[in-house]
Amino acid sequence: MEALLAWVLVMIEEVGPDIRDTWHEYHQMEAGSHHSQARYTGTREERLREYLSYCHQQGIALPGHEGGDINHGHIKRLIGIPKGHRQEMTVPMLGLLADSGLPVEPLTGIGSITGQVHGRPWREHPITIGELPTLVRLLSAALFTAVCYLSGMRPGEVLNLRRGCRDTDEATGELLVHGFRGKGFDRVPDQPDVSEPLRPWVVVDVVHAAIGLLEELHDLPLLFPSSLTNAHDQRPATVNARTGRDMNDDIQDLISWINSIYRRADSGAPIPADPAGRINATLYRRTLARFIVRKPRGLVAAALQYGHIHTKVTLSYAGYADPSWLHDIAVEKLELIIDQVEQDSEHLAVGEHVSGPSADEYRVRVERTASFEGRVVTSAGSAERLLEQTDPAIYHGQGMTCVWRAATAACRKAKLALGLPDDDTPDESECRSSCANLAYTDRDIEHVQRRRERHQADAADPLVPKPRRDRAAAQAAQLSRIIDRHHGQDVPDVEKGTA
Structure with missing residues (x-):
C-alpha cells in the first residue's frame, strides 16, 4: 500500500501531466482544431501533398505500425480530414506515399515527454495512439x-x-x-x-x-x-x-x-x-486509520482526516454525523494497546527502571494487562467492549509517560480553569512536570537526556541572545532534576512549570 501510494504521487506530479496533454492533443486532432492542422486546406490529395512536402522540409518520418506499415489513419488525422470522411486511401494518395521516399517510424507517437522519474524521462518515446x-x-x-x-x-x-x-x-x-x-x-x-x-x-x-x-x-x-x-x-x-x-x-x-x-x-x-x-x-x-491512529495524538488526527469530528466541519451537519469510522479506529487502537503493553512488559522483565509519582501504578497496570491472554474478536463492537476492559490508560509521550487518572491530571485541571471542555485523555500541550500522573521509563530518560544536551548547547552558545541562553539553562536544569531523580539522586524540590 505504501509503495502504491508513492507511485500514485509520481503519477500526479510527473506522469499524469504528460498523459493529460497528450489526451488533449489527440482530441484536438480528432476534432480538426489542432494548430498544426491549420496549414492543410483543399482536397484530401492536396492536403496529403502539403503534408509530404512539410515532412521533407522538416526531416519527419511517416507514422507507422509495429509491423512497418504506414499508419494511414493517423496521416488522415494529421492533415485534418474530418473523422466521418476518413475513407480508404485513394489510388493517387497511395501513389504519393509510395513515391515520397520518406522513412516510416515503427510507432505512431503523439505529444511529448516532460515528466521525469529519478532524474530521467519516465519513458523514452512519446505515447502512442494505441x-x-x-x-x-x-x-x-x-x-x-x-x-x-x-x-x-x-x-x-x-x-x-x-x-x-x-x-x-x-x-x-x-x-x-x-x-x-x-x-x-x-x-x-x-x-x-x-x-x-x-x-x-x-x-x-x-x-x-x-x-x-x-x-x-x-x-x-x-x-x-x-x-x-x-x-x-x-x-x-x-x-x-x-x-x-x-x-x-x-x-x-x-x-x-x-x-x-x-x-x-x-x-x-x-x-x-x-x-x-x-x-x-x-x-x-482502513489502511489510513491504521497509520494515523498509531501516531502521537492519532485519534484526533484521524478524526480530522475523516472529517466527522472536527467541529468547524460538522456543526452544520450534526444530524448527519457518521460514526462508522470509529469501528475501524477501535480495532486499530486495540491492536496498538496490545503491542504497547507487550513491549512495556518486556522492558520491565529485563529490569527497566521506572521513576516518578506514578511509577508504582505504571508497573501494576502493565503487569495486570500483560497477563490478559486474549479473546476472540468477531466484530467492531466486540473490539470496543474489549478495549474498555483491557485499556491500561498508559500514554507514552515525548520523554514522559502518563498513567492517566482524570482526578489528578494537571492538564485537565488547567483546561477546566480556562473554561475549556475536558477530555478523558491527556493533553500533552498542557502537561505539567508537577502532575501526579507522570512516570519516567529508561526510554523516556534517554529522550530527556537528548533534550538536555540541546538546551545545554544553546545555553553555552555565545551567539544565542542572552534571554534565550537563560531560558535554555533553566530548561536544562529542570531536565537534570528529572534525570537525577530517575537515577535515585537526592534532588531538592523546586517550583516546576510546563514539562
Missing part, C-alpha cells in the same frame, strides 16, 4: 487512489464526486472536498442531491492536486465517469460514475503496468504483492 486510452484509464485509477486513500472517504463517495467539489475554508485555510454521504437511512442513491445536502471532508493538498488534474483531463460532470475512452449505451458517461468493480480492476491494471515498466535497484517489483491479497478500494479507509 496505448493512450489505457494510460488515461490508469491515470484515472491513480487519481482515484490519491483521493480515496488520503481523504478517508468511502469508494462510492469518491466515485460520485462532481466537478467543482474542491473548496477552501476562508477562516482557517483548510482544504475541503464537497460530496454526498455514502451511507445513511435517509439516502436516496439515485437522487442524492434531493435527500441530503453536500457535506465537506477536510483533505490534504495532494487530494486537491489529484482532483485538479481530473478536471483538466475531461469536461464531464462526474470526476470518475463510467468511461473516458469508450461510449457506454446503457451507462452514459455524462450521468453515470464508474462502478467499484471496474475501478478495482483499474487499480490492479495500474499496479501491473508500473511493475512491467519499472524495476527497483534490487530488480524487485516497485509495488510488491500485498500480503493481505488483492488491493481494492475498500482497503484504503
Whole structure:
C-alpha cells in the first residue's frame, strides 16, 4: 500500500501531466482544431501533398505500425480530414506515399515527454495512439487512489464526486472536498442531491492536486465517469460514475503496468504483492486509520482526516454525523494497546527502571494487562467492549509517560480553569512536570537526556541572545532534576512549570 501510494504521487506530479496533454492533443486532432492542422486546406490529395512536402522540409518520418506499415489513419488525422470522411486511401494518395521516399517510424507517437522519474524521462518515446486510452484509464485509477486513500472517504463517495467539489475554508485555510454521504437511512442513491445536502471532508493538498488534474483531463460532470475512452449505451458517461468493480480492476491494471515498466535497484517489483491479497478500494479507509491512529495524538488526527469530528466541519451537519469510522479506529487502537503493553512488559522483565509519582501504578497496570491472554474478536463492537476492559490508560509521550487518572491530571485541571471542555485523555500541550500522573521509563530518560544536551548547547552558545541562553539553562536544569531523580539522586524540590 505504501509503495502504491508513492507511485500514485509520481503519477500526479510527473506522469499524469504528460498523459493529460497528450489526451488533449489527440482530441484536438480528432476534432480538426489542432494548430498544426491549420496549414492543410483543399482536397484530401492536396492536403496529403502539403503534408509530404512539410515532412521533407522538416526531416519527419511517416507514422507507422509495429509491423512497418504506414499508419494511414493517423496521416488522415494529421492533415485534418474530418473523422466521418476518413475513407480508404485513394489510388493517387497511395501513389504519393509510395513515391515520397520518406522513412516510416515503427510507432505512431503523439505529444511529448516532460515528466521525469529519478532524474530521467519516465519513458523514452512519446505515447502512442494505441496505448493512450489505457494510460488515461490508469491515470484515472491513480487519481482515484490519491483521493480515496488520503481523504478517508468511502469508494462510492469518491466515485460520485462532481466537478467543482474542491473548496477552501476562508477562516482557517483548510482544504475541503464537497460530496454526498455514502451511507445513511435517509439516502436516496439515485437522487442524492434531493435527500441530503453536500457535506465537506477536510483533505490534504495532494487530494486537491489529484482532483485538479481530473478536471483538466475531461469536461464531464462526474470526476470518475463510467468511461473516458469508450461510449457506454446503457451507462452514459455524462450521468453515470464508474462502478467499484471496474475501478478495482483499474487499480490492479495500474499496479501491473508500473511493475512491467519499472524495476527497483534490487530488480524487485516497485509495488510488491500485498500480503493481505488483492488491493481494492475498500482497503484504503482502513489502511489510513491504521497509520494515523498509531501516531502521537492519532485519534484526533484521524478524526480530522475523516472529517466527522472536527467541529468547524460538522456543526452544520450534526444530524448527519457518521460514526462508522470509529469501528475501524477501535480495532486499530486495540491492536496498538496490545503491542504497547507487550513491549512495556518486556522492558520491565529485563529490569527497566521506572521513576516518578506514578511509577508504582505504571508497573501494576502493565503487569495486570500483560497477563490478559486474549479473546476472540468477531466484530467492531466486540473490539470496543474489549478495549474498555483491557485499556491500561498508559500514554507514552515525548520523554514522559502518563498513567492517566482524570482526578489528578494537571492538564485537565488547567483546561477546566480556562473554561475549556475536558477530555478523558491527556493533553500533552498542557502537561505539567508537577502532575501526579507522570512516570519516567529508561526510554523516556534517554529522550530527556537528548533534550538536555540541546538546551545545554544553546545555553553555552555565545551567539544565542542572552534571554534565550537563560531560558535554555533553566530548561536544562529542570531536565537534570528529572534525570537525577530517575537515577535515585537526592534532588531538592523546586517550583516546576510546563514539562
